[in-house]
Amino acid sequence: MDGEVSHRVAVRPSGVELDVLDDEDVFTAAQRLGYRWPTLCGGKGTCRTCFVQVEEGAENCLPVGPLEREGIEALRRPVDGLTRLACRLRVQGPVTVTKRGVRRRVQE
Incomplete structure (x- = not known):
C-alpha cells in the first residue's frame, strides 16, 4: 500500500472502518481487509444485496x-x-454508510 491514497469508510452499525484505495470499490476493500460483506453475486453488481445507505460524505x-x-x-x-x-x-x-451484516471473516 506504499504511496497509495486511501479514504476512510465507516460502516454502521458494526463500527467497521475500512481504508478504501483510490482504485477500488467499498466491497472489494472490505474483502481485502478480511470482512464479509453481504452479497449473492460476489461483487458483479447484479444481485443488489450489497446496497448501502450513505449517511455522511x-x-x-x-x-x-x-x-x-x-x-x-x-x-x-x-x-x-x-x-x-x-x-x-x-x-x-x-x-459513513449503514449496512447490516458486515463482519470479520471467521478463520477456519
Whole structure:
C-alpha cells in the first residue's frame, strides 16, 4: 500500500472502518481487509444485496454509473446518491454508510 491514497469508510452499525484505495470499490476493500460483506453475486453488481445507505460524505462518492443506476432503480429506491451499491461505490474522501451484516471473516 506504499504511496497509495486511501479514504476512510465507516460502516454502521458494526463500527467497521475500512481504508478504501483510490482504485477500488467499498466491497472489494472490505474483502481485502478480511470482512464479509453481504452479497449473492460476489461483487458483479447484479444481485443488489450489497446496497448501502450513505449517511455522511455523499459529496466524496464518485457518480452513479449505468449498472449501479439500474440496480438502485430495481431496488425501487431514488437514484439520489444516498442509496449505493457497495460493489460499485468508489470514494474520494471520508464516507459513513449503514449496512447490516458486515463482519470479520471467521478463520477456519
